[in-house]
Amino acid sequence: MRLFKPLLAIASISLSHAASISLHTSGEVSQHRKISPKIFIISMFTPEATIWHSIPDFNLLAHNISLAGLSPLFPSIHCTPTYEICQIVTGEGEINAAVTISALLFSNHFNLTRSHFLIAGIAGISPEHGTTGSVTFPRFAVQPALQHEIDIRELPGNFSTGYIPQGSTRPGVFPKTVYGTEVFELDARLVDVAAGFARNASLADSDAARQYRRNYLTADNRYHAATQPPGIVQCDTSTSDVYFAGHILTSTFANTTKALTGGKGVYCTSQQEDNATLEALIRGAKAGLLDFRRIIIMRSGSDFDRPFPGQTALQGLLYSDHGGFEIAVRNLYLAGREVIKGILGSWGMLFQHGFDEEGYAGDVWGSLSGGVPPDFGAAMDDGGEGVIAKRGVQRG
Numbered sequence: 001m002r003l004f005k006p007l008l009a010i011a012s013i014s015l016s017h018a019a020s021i022s023l024h025t026s027g028e029v030s031q032h033r034k035i036s037p038k039i040f041i042i043s044m045f046t047p048e049a050t051i052w053h054s055i056p057d058f059n060l061l062a063h064n065i066s067l068a069g070l071s072p073l074f075p076s077i078h079c080t081p082t083y084e085i086c087q088i089v090t091g092e093g094e095i096n097a098a099v100t101i102s103a104l105l106f107s108n109h110f111n112l113t114r115s116h117f118l119i120a121g122i123a124g125i126s127p128e129h130g131t132t133g134s135v136t137f138p139r140f141a142v143q144p145a146l147q148h149e150i151d152i153r154e155l156p157g158n159f160s161t162g163y164i165p166q167g168s169t170r171p172g173v174f175p176k177t178v179y180g181t182e183v184f185e186l187d188a189r190l191v192d193v194a195a196g197f198a199r200n201a202s203l204a205d206s207d208a209a210r211q212y213r214r215n216y217l218t219a220d221n222r223y224h225a226a227t228q229p230p231g232i233v234q235c236d237t238s239t240s241d242v243y244f245a246g247h248i249l250t251s252t253f254a255n256t257t258k259a260l261t262g263g264k265g266v267y268c269t270s271q272q273e274d275n276a277t278l279e280a281l282i283r284g285a286k287a288g289l290l291d292f293r294r295i296i297i298m299r300s301g302s303d304f305d306r307p308f309p310g311q312t313a314l315q316g317l318l319y320s321d322h323g324g325f326e327i328a329v330r331n332l333y334l335a336g337r338e339v340i341k342g343i344l345g346s347w348g349m350l351f352q353h354g355f356d357e358e359g360y361a362g363d364v365w366g367s368l369s370g371g372v373p374p375d376f377g378a379a380m381d382d383g384g385e386g387v388i389a390k391r392g393v394q395r396g
Contacts, residue, residue: 038116178365184279
């Protein structure tokens with residue numbers, strides 16, 4: 001998540017004071033009767049989580065389930081009366097996301113083999129591709145900070161960025177050494193279907209957001225998308241613990257997105273958790289605990305990732321209210337409920353058994369495809385004669 005400035009003073013708190021049940025002691029949940037949600041909402045912090053509570057659509061607080069290994073700020077998983085829909089709150093940042101999701105997957109108390117995961121959070125958004133309040137559905141999630149970095153003030157004048165892919169000597173290329181979490185691809189058909197469901201939503205907007213968007217009006221219309229009302233956009237997301245902003249870094253990471261996806265990805269949002277969440281889910285899929293093709297990322301724009309013309313990056317990041325936080329949170333629910341309604345409404349016909357495997361879905365290593373390379377980037381190998389090596393594999 002990217003926490004917008006007016007909310008910096010809000011402390012994350014426990015989501016509910018309602019009575020919890022412990023999976024270790026509850027007779028309602030046992031090894032013989034695992035919980036089998038059809039939808040698992042993944043939120044990152046309090047506003048993203050509570051927007052789903054006290055709604056007319058379903059009662060997500062009917063069951064509050066304690067589980068060892070969850071965030072101490074969010075120690076319970078929430079489920080509807082039938083356990084058809086559940087929610088977990090990871091805590092913010094990559095480490096919290098990975099640890100929390102791993103605790104869920106390997107708790108042995110949930111049957112997630114047919115669960116659809118809806119990662120639903122706010123993000124910074126590029127004014128080149130969207131606006132505040134827009135809800136995006138990425139196919140690719142990239143981790144642009146897994147690179148060499150030198151302060152640009154110490155680099156030659158012909159370098160436009162201090163970020164250089166690992167194993168390489170120049171920016172903007174596919175890395176020759178990878179950790180495995182640099183890029184994930186989701187099932188493109190599910191992304192299309194989910195975005196289609198979301199387009200049935202009437203998204204929220206505000207006067208403050210409309211007023212701020214006018215700053216992005218330019219003669220060449222390069223920020224035309226920023227000046228429009230909120231909508232549904234299919235474009236890709238970047239994960240970094242660093243809350244980056246400004247023209248130089250966003251342009252650099254847009255180029256990184258293209259390089260890591262073989263030119264297929266289009267950077268448009270920045271957040272702090274998704275690649276970590278996806279790596280935990282990849283490992284769960286390898287263990288046979290879930291279907292990686294049943295993952296949807298939904299990120300709504302809470303603020304612009306770069307300043308408007310005439311504004312400095314510092315002003316845009318720290319001293320401006322973009323007017324997008326409240327509508328971004330609200331639109332997670334408005335778009336997300338349409339996705340949930342669509343999946344549950346077509347469960348037996350389409351989603352129960354899932355799509356036939358078609359196209360790639362997985363990580364940069366081809367972990368779920370028997371080592372078959374992904375359909376993006378360079379060909380992968382185990383450190384032999386090929387171009388790319390896994391980190392830690394020694395070449396002869």
